[in-house]
Amino acid sequence: MEPANREDASPWPRHGGQARALLARFGLPPDHSFEDFSANLNPLGPPGWVPAWLERHLSELSRYPDVDYVEARAAIAAHHGVSRDQVLVTNGGGEAIFLAAGLCAGGRAGVFAPTFSEYARALAGVGAEVREIAPADPLDDLDAVFLCRPNNPDGRLLPLSEVETLLARAAAVNCRLIVDEAFIDLTTDNADANALPARLATHPQLILLRSMTKFYTLPGLRLGYALASEALIAAMARRQPPWSVNQLAAGLTAPLLADTDFAARTHAWLAVERPRMQVALERRGLEVAPGETCFFLLRPNLEARRQGLDAEALLERLLRGGILARHTHGYAGLDGGWLRLALRDKDANNRLLKVLDDCLR
Numbered sequence: 001m002e003p004a005n006r007e008d009a010s011p012w013p014r015h016g017g018q019a020r021a022l023l024a025r026f027g028l029p030p031d032h033s034f035e036d037f038s039a040n041l042n043p044l045g046p047p048g049w050v051p052a053w054l055e056r057h058l059s060e061l062s063r064y065p066d067v068d069y070v071e072a073r074a075a076i077a078a079h080h081g082v083s084r085d086q087v088l089v090t091n092g093g094g095e096a097i098f099l100a101a102g103l104c105a106g107g108r109a110g111v112f113a114p115t116f117s118e119y120a121r122a123l124a125g126v127g128a129e130v131r132e133i134a135p136a137d138p139l140d141d142l143d144a145v146f147l148c149r150p151n152n153p154d155g156r157l158l159p160l161s162e163v164e165t166l167l168a169r170a171a172a173v174n175c176r177l178i179v180d181e182a183f184i185d186l187t188t189d190n191a192d193a194n195a196l197p198a199r200l201a202t203h204p205q206l207i208l209l210r211s212m213t214k215f216y217t218l219p220g221l222r223l224g225y226a227l228a229s230e231a232l233i234a235a236m237a238r239r240q241p242p243w244s245v246n247q248l249a250a251g252l253t254a255p256l257l258a259d260t261d262f263a264a265r266t267h268a269w270l271a272v273e274r275p276r277m278q279v280a281l282e283r284r285g286l287e288v289a290p291g292e293t294c295f296f297l298l299r300p301n302l303e304a305r306r307q308g309l310d311a312e313a314l315l316e317r318l319l320r321g322g323i324l325a326r327h328t329h330g331y332a333g334l335d336g337g338w339l340r341l342a343l344r345d346k347d348a349n350n351r352l353l354k355v356l357d358d359c360l361r
């Protein structure tokens with residue numbers, strides 16, 4: 001078994017946005033200017049109407065939110081075609097991860113490495129044993145498996161047929177399958193974004209976790225949710241602090257989900273910009289991991305690495321050139337050998353390519 005959380009003892013900053021530590025590490029001044037390609041957020045958001053909406057609703061901060069979040073849950077339930085009691089509104093997808101992990105307290109859970117490190121951290125926090133597993137490994141002595149789809153950090157979208165197989169194998173041994181779909185609305189092929197919610201009716205051991213912070217570019221607001229059977233949602237709700245989601249986030253849920261124009265514009269951007277950047281990055285001598293979402297896992301190709309340009313050297317050159325990438329220390333199986341770069345709007349992406357041209361010269 002691998003250690004549950006490699007990051008605690010690491011000298012590398014835990015989340016991508018911690019630029020200050022990286023600047024200091026590379027001897028750069030704290031006011032060194034850079035563009036942030038380390039956080040994976042929709043560059044089109046937040047939707048243009050959000051600031052005025054927030055201003056109109058500011059006065060609601062002087063009262064408590066509805067502790068049951070009836071309206072927000074109803075909007076999410078209608079969006080996915082499930083019942084309101086199958087929805088738990090959470091303080092970002094992050095809280096949903098910790099509440100799902102809470103169901104495994106004292107048990108054993110599997111994660112597919114490399115993946116988002118918060119699953120292992122949340123599980124370790126409730127005394128669960130964490131195992132790094134491979135797709136073919138038996139599940140019979142596990143209480144739960146966490147699957148990130150599409151996966152952070154490589155962006156890989158496990159085909160639906162393979163999720164179905166995993167679901168059947170998990171059901172056969174009474175193991176829960178917890179699928180984090182934080183980036184599912186930000187995949188190039190969005191056709192099956194509502195496929196797993198539709199499976200909840202027949203798969204009582206399935207839990208889906210969603211984030212609304214990435215697609216709508218509202219990470220500071222904090223908004224996410226979990227979908228599962230009524231029994232599992234009730235069990236997660238028992239562990240959730242009251243009023244965990246603020247009034248503005250809860251109130252924004254329905255209008256955000258109703259903004260189909262924003263969703264369509266986002267999908268149109270992704271369908272063009274992701275393939276364009278994939279080709280441009282590979283042409284510059286980078287090895288790009290197969291993926292289908294709004295970020296790239298990459299490293300200098302073998303030839304460049306043989307000449308001494310590894311991922312860390314590229315991270316430093318990029319930062320000197322004004323681009324902050326996400327290191328992969330703390331991701332089991334990657335251990336710093338790759339970098340993650342967000343897909344941004346066309347102009348920002350072009351600036352990245354220009355800096356890469358200098359770095360890779």
Ligand SMILES: Cc1ncc(COP(=O)(O)O)c(C=O)c1O
Nearest residue numbers: 092093094116152182211213224
């Ligand atoms: C895979 C994955 N799931 C969930 C989250 C949590 O997102 P939030 O809590 O902002 O909704 C993140 C954030 O980086 C993530 O990468």
